[in-house]
Amino acid sequence: xxxxxxxxxxxxxxxxxxxxxxxxxxxxxxxxxxxxxxxxxxxxxxxxxxxxxxxxxxxxxxxxxxxxxxxxxxxxxxxxxxxxxxxxxxxxxxxxxxxxxxxxxxxxxxxxxxxxxxxxxxxxxxxxxxxxxxxxxxxxxxxxxxxxxxxxxxxxxxxxxxxxxxxxxxxxxxxxxxxxxxxxxxxxxxxxxxxxxxxxxxxxxxxxxxxxxxxxxxxxxxxxxxxxxxxxxxxxxxxxxxxxxxxxxxxxxxxxxxxxxxxxxxxxxxxxxxxxxxxxxxxx
Numbered sequence: 001x002x003x004x005x006x007x008x009x010x011x012x013x014x015x016x017x018x019x020x021x022x023x024x025x026x027x028x029x030x031x032x033x034x035x036x037x038x039x040x041x042x043x044x045x046x047x048x049x050x051x052x053x054x055x056x057x058x059x060x061x062x063x064x065x066x067x068x069x070x071x072x073x074x075x076x077x078x079x080x081x082x083x084x085x086x087x088x089x090x091x092x093x094x095x096x097x098x099x100x101x102x103x104x105x106x107x108x109x110x111x112x113x114x115x116x117x118x119x120x121x122x123x124x125x126x127x128x129x130x131x132x133x134x135x136x137x138x139x140x141x142x143x144x145x146x147x148x149x150x151x152x153x154x155x156x157x158x159x160x161x162x163x164x165x166x167x168x169x170x171x172x173x174x175x176x177x178x179x180x181x182x183x184x185x186x187x188x189x190x191x192x193x194x195x196x197x198x199x200x201x202x203x204x205x206x207x208x209x210x211x212x213x214x215x216x217x218x219x220x221x222x223x224x225x226x227x228x229x230x231x232x233x234x235x236x237x238x239x240x241x242x243x244x245x246x247x248x249x250x251x252x253x254x255x256x257x258x259x260x261x262x263x264x265x266x267x268x269x270x271x272x273x274x275x276x277x278x279x280x281x282x283x284x
Contacts, residue, residue: 002195003027016186018197018214063104063114064123068154074098079151081128089127092150108146116144119152122191127151135192174224175210177203181279186266187211195266198222202276207283209255229258230284232277253277 003015003026017023067074074095076088090098096111105111118124119135126132131150135143181202186195198211201221210224235252251273255263267273 003030005030016195016197018184060118060121060123063099063118064154066102067098072102076153079128081130081149081151084128086127086151086153089151089153091148092131092145092152093148095124095152096146112144112146115146119144120192120194122155124152125155127153174206174208174226175203175221177205177208180204180283181276183272183276184214185211185268185276188264190261200265200276202279202283204283209280225257225261225263227280227283230280231256232280232284234273234277235264255280 003017003023005013005015015026017026074090076090079086079089092115095115096108099105099111099114100108105114119126126135128151131145131152134145134150179201183200184197185200187198188195197214199214200209200211202209207227208224209227210221212219213222232253232255235254251267251270253265253267253273253276255265267276
């Protein structure tokens with residue numbers, strides 16, 4: 001949920017937003033300010049901003065279900081790239097065409113943004129060198145390619161059976177503990193290593209730490225783990241530690257579970273980081 005600004009002197013600034021809607025709105029307004037001297041471009045930006053409403057009323061899970069329909073879903077084919085053959089894939093341009101033809105988007109700009117969201121939420125994944133290389137771009141708008149040579153496929157957990165994140169099952173007992181602390185922190189993802197704002201809830205008896213997506217209305221965790229046997233520690237702010245990627249503002253701390261899974265989390269201040277560590281340690 002970051003916006004990257006580069007000045008004429010090649011200085012990079014990273015702005016963190018609380019939601020995709022806020023990020024996209026700011027990105028369009030900033031771009032509009034940059035191109036204020038070009039009326040035609042400004043008019044086009046306003047048109048895109050006013051028409052781009054899919055974030056408010058379209059479910060990604062519904063889109064993936066429709067993509068998997070045997071008759072009207074997206075066509076899966078075998079594709080060849082640089083001597084490697086991939087089964088059950090689709091091209092970036094094919095997905096953009098499908099999203100528009102099924103009325104999920106009215107322009108290729110909207111369809112690319114929607115496809116990027118599907119990839120960011122791990123419903124689809126890049127396959128092959130071209131699409132995989134694009135995901136390394138620092139510009140989020142360039143990570144999904146509207147291209148007939150860029151290949152994608154359903155993520156394994158979503159292929160055909162649509163095992164969505166909303167369907168993650170948590171034991172009732174682990175959600176019944178006493179809430180000790182809760183608040184918003186920024187967490188690094190395990191797969192794409194991008195940073196997302198999450199609402200964390202710390203519970204005792206039993207000791208668990210769950211996190212929720214603040215952009216979703218459902219009050220269901222998108223992840224969580226037992227704190228028994230965990231190690232929690234602050235990370236130094238001088239430099240980026242091993243295992244951490246992307247934009248790091250500091251105030252990092254790390255939790256290592258008994259299964260050796262590493263969670264990297266950013267607090268908004270050193271004081272907030274200290275408070276979370278102090279609250280977590282007695283429960284480990």
